[in-house]
Amino acid sequence: MPDENQTTLALMKPGRSGVVVAVMGKRGMAHRLGALGIIPGKKITKVSSLFMRGPVTILVDRAQIAIGYGMANRILVRLV
Numbered sequence: 001m002p003d004e005n006q007t008t009l010a011l012m013k014p015g016r017s018g019v020v021v022a023v024m025g026k027r028g029m030a031h032r033l034g035a036l037g038i039i040p041g042k043k044i045t046k047v048s049s050l051f052m053r054g055p056v057t058i059l060v061d062r063a064q065i066a067i068g069y070g071m072a073n074r075i076l077v078r079l080v
Contacts, residue, residue, distance in 0.1 A: 018077035
């Protein structure tokens with residue numbers, strides 16, 4: 001469960017960085033995110049998000065990736 005230093009990617013503020021702690025989803029979602037490079041232990045930076053549950057843009061290994069709000073809400077991140 002999240003503590004004071006952990007949050008979901010969806011709730012993270014733009015410009016903040018963190019390390020992926022866990023992907024709280026089924027195997028298919030974890031596999032899809034893994035193919036994008038979003039795996040536990042990976043450092044990511046939130047670039048932006050749109051108002052009212054829109055897509056979330058993140059930076060992973062110099063690649064900018066957009067994922068849906070639902071997926072971003074299932075990625076647990078420890079803030080750096």
